[in-house]
Amino acid sequence: MLDRELAGQVLRAGRARGGSFAELFVEERFSLTIRLDDGKIEELTSGLDRGAGVRVGHGTSFGYAFSNRLDRDALLEAASAAAAAVAEGTAGQVVDLRAQDPPVVHRAERPVEAVPAAQKVAWLREVDDVARSLSPHVRQVSASYGDSIQRVVIATSDGRWVEESRPRVRLGVQVVAGRDGIIQTGFHGPAGLAGLEFFQGHPPATTAEVAAKRAVTMLDAGPAPAGEMPVVLAPGMGGVLFHEACGHPLEADIVDKEASVYRGRIGEVLASSLVTGVDDATVRNAWGSFSFDDEGVPAQRTVLFREGELQGLMYDRLRAEKDGVASTGNGRRQSYAHPPIPRMTNSYILNGPSKADDVLASTERGVYVTALGGGQTNPASGDFVFGVSEGYLIEGGKVTSPVRGANLTGRAIEVMSAVDAVADDFDTWEGVCGKDGQGVPVGSGSPSLRIARITVGGTGG
């Protein structure tokens, strides 16, 4: 996309007034999105995105300028604009650029461009057929297939030169079921940093079935109970909660702004001893993975909690420099149009000693949550809320009738400390996490686990 010599010139222009570093991020992204809705292939969209962003750092402040032109003039102009944010000083140094070896490579065995769009359309047709044949109560199916290849080049004034190609695929299915005036929806959307071989492990028909069953089952749901009670989270769902409630307050920018409930508490026991949690960008072909982060730092695995004890934070380059530590490779951005900030990659709670069946059997009364609709957290207080999109009552140690309209609220430290059982049936859930107006692909994961007491909001008694 550009040669090293031009990159060097851009970096020198960025450091014309000094500052602590300059960085160039160049991106080209080819994408295909196909949408099925209402039984029709509504549209296919091909996209070509490209652009470059120049960042000039100065302590924890920075100037950032981007353009979607990649010619010499545009790049040098962006560098000057970014440099203008730095107070006048003497020009800074730019070290010769050297290519970095990736710590892990996420290969696409079957590249998306090797398969005609007609095959991808056929998968969506199959999704529609499978979902509709599952139950006469299925009213509507919408599904979207997306693939993209993001090629990035990152060059930094301390001599880093990184080239990476990130292939991503996703199939998301939403099913609407209705009966006697009741309408319910179900969603499932597995995704990977991979080629089309991903759909061998995650067949479109299975994705359709999961979404359709979710919607149809919830037609029989009664009102959720309200009040404090035990909640068992199905595999993957504990990871979603971990991402929102613990992950965000452990991002170093949140901590730096003194807006984190975990600030200054590394080394303290702030979760149940059953909880070991990591953020791991090296998981091969996982949705939130990469070879290098968007600042050119190699992917790594960072332990956040070890047996309940808080171990560390997730850092990007600016915050790491401020705290005098190394970046953990968590500097990510949505695209060239965004400066990098600390973000999660794949945040997982690891397997524990229990068996899922035993965890449920030893729960007298509570709620079993098999799908969360996403959630929000206030990192300063640790308060969070999650919508439950698929949940059931637990009565006498058995999963019984489905419940609707439930949500979970609580505070991060209390709830994580209340985890009293962790099973060994780890699974993942993929999503797009939004922060400061930037969406990035993230994975979360966990085995089945139980929270001894948490507030369930619902309309029932």
Next chain:
Amino acid sequence: MADLAELAGAAVEAARDHEAVEAYAEEARRTEVTAHKGEVEGLTFAESRGIGVRLIATGRLGYAYAADPSIDEVRAAVARARENAELATEDEFNALPPAMTVEPIPALFREDQAALATERKVSVALDLEHLAVSADPRVAKVDQAGYGDAVSRVAIASTAGVTAEYGRTDCWAVVSALAEQDGETQSGWSFRVARELGELDWGSVAQEAVERSARLLGAVKPASGRLPVVLDPFAGSSFLGVLAGALSAESVQKQRSLFAGLLGEDVGSPLMTLVDDGRTLDGPAAAPFDDEGVPTGRTELIAHGTLMAFLHNTYTARRGGTDSTGNAQRGGYRTPPGVGTTNFFVQPGATPVSDILRRAEGGVLIQDVSGVHSGASPISGEFSVGATGLRIEGGELGEPLREMTVASTVPEMLKGIAAVGDDLRFFAAVGVPTILIAEMTVAGV
């Protein structure tokens, strides 16, 4: 470098016989400044342009886009849209709108704002943070304090004869303040938008964020029960977003709206009138034409509780046998037009907020809700969301409350509206006054 109209024109010229081609070209220049601890934390300049091509052949729709394309790349995008159309399902309602007379709205573009110096923007961001941290001793820092602006242009051209173009300026201020006392932290947020800096009241953004964070200090969990609930405009605007999806004809036609089949029926309290108005300058989303070149207008969706209309673009209007309401919206040049709101608001009533509080004795004022996107369904209308707020005692705001959940259904909530305040406030493109709901389930401990 080709201008937007030339790029759009090149796409239209590349159309073959019997093809309908539309090009949507846009360019924007944005600046954002954030301040932290008296210094500039981040300064971002952005320039972007791109084009999206919609091609319809024998009722099949294909789409392609390209960032900062050359004329050759525009032609290549038309070719990719053509290939994509071949694989799509034929749909007789796919069509481009005819050319219509568009009344320009010159007030959307302010020369002074377009020429505003970067130094001035930086000083506003620094002032915003300074005001936020010096108003109340319990608020010593912010999570976010920022100023941003954009100068943008849009041009649309099509084989149906549309040639429309306009420019706009927008600026905004946002503060998220952190209040601390006895080891407890609470956050409060505020946001305002304007067309030029001279009309942007950033002082009140700082002040509101501070008040809203500090008044939550000492918050307790309430007991569960059914209570009168007052939604302040911040909280109300979150719920209005759910209604926006349900009132789009696209959702209705696809059986994905709780309002499907209810035209002419009473769906809310007689006190409730809900409007979408793409031309009123009171709201920030005003524009002369929508994202496929159809002139914007005013649509009463719910009038005194009765469901009157849905929002339409050209596709949904053809399918529903009606006219577009000028509500084609897209997320920039990368997506084909769907249906969306412009300035979407609850018509203000005559009741002062003080009267509403008196009538909600023993209830709660909700100041913020979280999890609306996950916790509220525009299809079933059920929701259960997290909330923070204050108890209402003796007509005044009292004890702060947190870790509450509020659960109901949208139809119940609309029917339960017992008073509408006179204090309409826009948040981005959604506007709502203070609203009293007679009774809702509030869950705490």
